[in-house]
Amino acid sequence: MADRKSQRVAALADALGEHRVLHVRRAAELLKVSEMTVRRDVANNPASFQFLGGHIMLAGEREGEAPYELGLAANQHASAKRAACRHALKHVARGDTIYLDCGTTLVHLVEMLPENADVSVVCCAMNVAERLARRPDIRMIMLGGLYHPSTASFSGNPGLETLDQLGINIALLSAAGIDFTRGATCAHFHEVPVKQKVIGLAQRCHLVADRSKIGVQKPAFFAPMSAFQSLITEEGEQRVK
Amino acid sequence: MADRKSQRVAALADALGEHRVLHVRRAAELLKVSEMTVRRDVANNPASFQFLGGHIMLAGEREGEAPYELGLAANQHASAKRAACRHALKHVARGDTIYLDCGTTLVHLVEMLPENADVSVVCCAMNVAERLARRPDIRMIMLGGLYHPSTASFSGNPGLETLDQLGINIALLSAAGIDFTRGATCAHFHEVPVKQKVIGLAQRCHLVADRSKIGVQKPAFFAPMSAFQSLITEEGEQRVK
DNA sequence: CAGCCAATGATGAAATTGTAACAGAATTTT
DNA sequence: AAAATTCTGTTACAATTTCATCATTGGCTG
Structure with a gap:
């Protein structure tokens, strides 16, 4: 029984x-x-x-309990992140191929993409991919590799090589730390190669983050501020070059 | 207003x-x-x-609305699929690297993997990856590329190249059609390269499917029955060589 | 400013859900 | 095999949710 x-x-x-x-x-x-x-x-x-x-x-x-370790970060500053994404969305045009970075910021952008926007999205994170999979009108390209629960993202050489086959118009990068003199940093080193390669290949790069990241510095440096066209936060866009 | x-x-x-x-x-x-x-x-x-x-x-x-087009297929023969997976599980040993094919069959196997089984899982499908992401005790390697909603899976050369860097002990393949003389077929051609390369590289391959697939033939052929160590269904395992 | 319209709030009846209590089955223990 | 125990289904009733209806508000137009 x-x-x-x-x-x-x-x-x-x-x-x-x-x-x-x-x-x-x-x-x-x-x-x-x-x-x-x-x-x-x-x-x-x-x-x-x-x-x-x-x-x-x-x-x-249930509430907050995402399958990823991102759980905690996800809920913090969520509305600021959403607002930042709303501003970032202006840079996405029909026919574009865009890169969406891992983290909990840019997932919000997926839902904001208009229907039948005719965009291709390149990503390397499960949480982003999961949302994209719900959107049959969007072409998704995933950079695979070894999975890192800490960021819900993948890393590895073959993923990097995928990028060689793509023409990325707009790259939207996130960062866990933004220091105007030192540049952009993130918490995990495995994220760095992907970010750097994307920055090298994309036509235009924007840093998208909520303002709580400003002044913060994390262990893994990945780009000077000059690498970005602009910094996009909940308060809008600002030039950084 | x-x-x-x-x-x-x-x-x-x-x-x-x-x-x-x-x-x-x-x-x-x-x-x-x-x-x-x-x-x-x-x-x-x-x-x-x-x-x-x-x-x-x-x-x-919402209910039933899986983000994938697999929705319909998912429920059919679900218990047969689970039973087949239970049998397939016997082939997985500690320390193994296994390949789990796309489709709705092998997702069930993920939940059956014992805790701290010390296995690495290679996959190329979102539905499988989603479950794996919930398992911090399992190492996941994803073959990325272009996303195909029809199978919730990815395809592309870089994904195939990832395989060159891996040593797969056991490959568990699924098929939408199994014909004992003709071999194994699937519904979508984009699945074929990954399956074939995995078959070529893995130490041992098993075909896992519910018996409703037997006698069926689908458009995309990917392997003769001789490629597999055995066919594993809800009724158990049978040699095919 | 009267008048109109859409948006909002309040109310209560109908439907649905949550739960306790009891009785009959199934299972285990003695 | 009888008794005890646990599990399940039924019923009844309390709590909650749903929804239609009508009153009120607030903004807009002529």
């Missing part, structure tokens, strides 16, 4: 893995038990499931 | 970007309007928001 129960719980987890959200009634049908039993199963496994007004979802998708 | 409204909608989207889910009441407080107005805003933007029993969440995380 503990068998039956755990089997049901597993089946429910499976179903949720595919549907993301399930109404209690529907779950009861699928599992061929009463609604009440489903409710009890859910209540007994708060670690796995979560109730939300008649619907069941996986607990993991 | 329409200004006020769209501003509210944007603010709501922002708030949801941070919280993922918001109770109507809480949203009403945040936006400083009545609950009813929030409800109306949500109802007027079904493309952006979704109601879930008193809670608001961003659309796109």
Whole structure:
């Protein structure tokens, strides 16, 4: 009986893995038990499931709990990041190929891209790619390689070589630290080669970040401010050259 | 006026970007309007928001709406696929590097991998990668390139070149068609180069699929049955050489 | 400024959801 | 095999959500 129960719980987890959200009634049908039993199963496994007004979802998708280690950073300054992206969006034109950097800033830009914008997006991060995958009207090119949970991004030579085959019009880079004299830095060294190569190849580069990054310096340096056309923050755009 | 409204909608989207889910009441407080107005805003933007029993969440995380076109296929034969994966799992040993093919079959295997299994997983599909990203104990290598929504996978030369840098012990391939005389086929031609190169490089290859695929033939041929150590289905493993 | 219109708020009835209590099944223990 | 225990389904009722309706507000136009 503990068998039956755990089997049901597993089946429910499976179903949720595919549907993301399930109404209690529907779950009861699928599992061929009463609604009440489903409710009890859910209540007994708060670690796995979560109730939300008649619907069941996986607990993991709860507030802030992204599968990445980015979780914490993601929520901070989110509206500032969004605002910065809104400003950055002006630089994207029809037909462009753009590079979106890893981090939690530029994911917001994906949702702002107008429908049928006819843009190709190059990225190297799972969180960005996940959003892009929801947009069949956008062509996505992913730079693969070894996965780094800390940034939800990939690194490696073949990914860098992919860039040789691309013509990037606009590169939108993010940074964890921006110092006007020293330049742009990030937290992890594996990000550096991709950023630098993109900077070298793209027609125009912009640094996109919320203002909390200004004055900060992180361990991995990747570009002087002169590498960028502008710095774009929630307050708008400013020349840096 | 329409200004006020769209501003509210944007603010709501922002708030949801941070919280993922918001109770109507809480949203009403945040936006400083009545609950009813929030409800109306949500109802007027079904493309952006979704109601879930008193809670608001961003659309796109909606039921059944996987971001991939795989949606339909995903549910069919799901338990057969899971069973097949359970059998396939026996071939994975500590320290192995394994290749997981694209499709809806082998995603199930990811969750079955024991914790701290010390395995490296090579993949080329978003749906597989998404699950792997939730597993910090697994090393993931992604073959990047151009994204194909039809299979949620990537293709391209640099991805293929990544394979040259890897030593794959076990390759688990899936197929949309299995014909014992003709061999294994899949639905999309862009999958073929990756599959073939993996088959060429891996120490051992197994074909993993539910039995509904047997006797079926799809347009893109990628390997004769002799390429595989065995065929693994929900009924277990069978030699094919 | 009267009048119109859209937007918002308030109210309450209807529908849905959450939960406790009990009774019947299934399973395990004695 | 009987008893005890756990699990499940049913029912009833409380709490909450949903929605239609109408009153009120605020802005705009003539």
